[in-house]
Amino acid sequence: MGTFDEIYKRILFASNCQTQMELAAVLEISQSSISDAKRRQSIPSDWLIKLYDKFGVNPDWLRDKKEPMYLRGIANLDEQGTNIVLEDVSRGFMAKVFETYCEKQENGYAFNAVDEVVLPKNLQKCTSYIFNYNGSGMEPSLPRLALVGVLGKNKEEKLPVISGELYALYLEQEGIVFRRIYQNIEDNTYTICFENPKMPASTISLASLQEKLVGKVSWVLHKF
Numbered sequence: 001m002g003t004f005d006e007i008y009k010r011i012l013f014a015s016n017c018q019t020q021m022e023l024a025a026v027l028e029i030s031q032s033s034i035s036d037a038k039r040r041q042s043i044p045s046d047w048l049i050k051l052y053d054k055f056g057v058n059p060d061w062l063r064d065k066k067e068p069m070y071l072r073g074i075a076n077l078d079e080q081g082t083n084i085v086l087e088d089v090s091r092g093f094m095a096k097v098f099e100t101y102c103e104k105q106e107n108g109y110a111f112n113a114v115d116e117v118v119l120p121k122n123l124q125k126c127t128s129y130i131f132n133y134n135g136s137g138m139e140p141s142l143p144r145l146a147l148v149g150v151l152g153k154n155k156e157e158k159l160p161v162i163s164g165e166l167y168a169l170y171l172e173q174e175g176i177v178f179r180r181i182y183q184n185i186e187d188n189t190y191t192i193c194f195e196n197p198k199m200p201a202s203t204i205s206l207a208s209l210q211e212k213l214v215g216k217v218s219w220v221l222h223k224f
Contacts, residue, residue: 001063004041006116010065011047013094013118014057026054094118097130097147101175109170109214117147119221126218128152131168131176137194138178141166146222148178152215159213161190161206166217169209176214 002010017023024031027050037044048059052071060066097115104110114132127149133142142148150168153159161167163183168176169192179192190209193201204212 002065004038004043006065007043007062008038009116009118010062010094011043011051014051014055014062014069018118026050093121093124095127095130097132099175100131100133100135100177102170103175104170104172109176123149123219126151128215129168133178135177137196137199139195141180141195142178142217142220143222146220148217149219149221150215151218153213158210159216161209161213162216168214168217169212170214171212178217181209 001007012018012023015023015026017026020031020034024034027034027047033044037047043062048057048062051057051062052059056070058066058068058071061069094116096113097117098111099114102109102111111129117130119127119130129150129152131148131150133146133148134144135142136144148168152168159167161181161183163181165181166178167181168178171177180195182191182193183189184191184203189203189205191201191203192209193199
């Protein structure tokens, strides 16, 4: 069985809640009941039953993340009004958050997961990795402690580089870093910049850039 924190995060995800107040309303209990459960580090079975009754959430998925997530969907008629279809009741997805320091290996990168978050479902198609940004020099685009979503590239493909956009790169001593990239048309080189103009910029060739590119920044969420 998962830990209290793991199960609680899955409950927030399944109920589409972000706060303790929202969850209390969904479960039809008081906020103090949730506080008591957190203090005891124990999930009441009534919560699992309520989520199954309301949303069809599989209690085994909540406890141990055993598929399927849902044991039933929401029944609705199709567009012609003739057939009953079960709609997916999921409104989001759970994703691991990685720290930026990592090592490059032959078959990819060795990332260390530091958290798990619930995100809106519309971000899923444009997200390969999520990083906990703890650097500096990229404000205001990337404030410290922001979550940064990156759409990665396949191992063998070259990633199109759009001048002026933010990208994730791998540097041997630092791991994953984020920089804004500009193309120098005269000599077909690229300038890699911090957002802070006082920080030094670097100029590299296209071949060197493609070797370092991990993906393109697709979204940024402030944690606070």
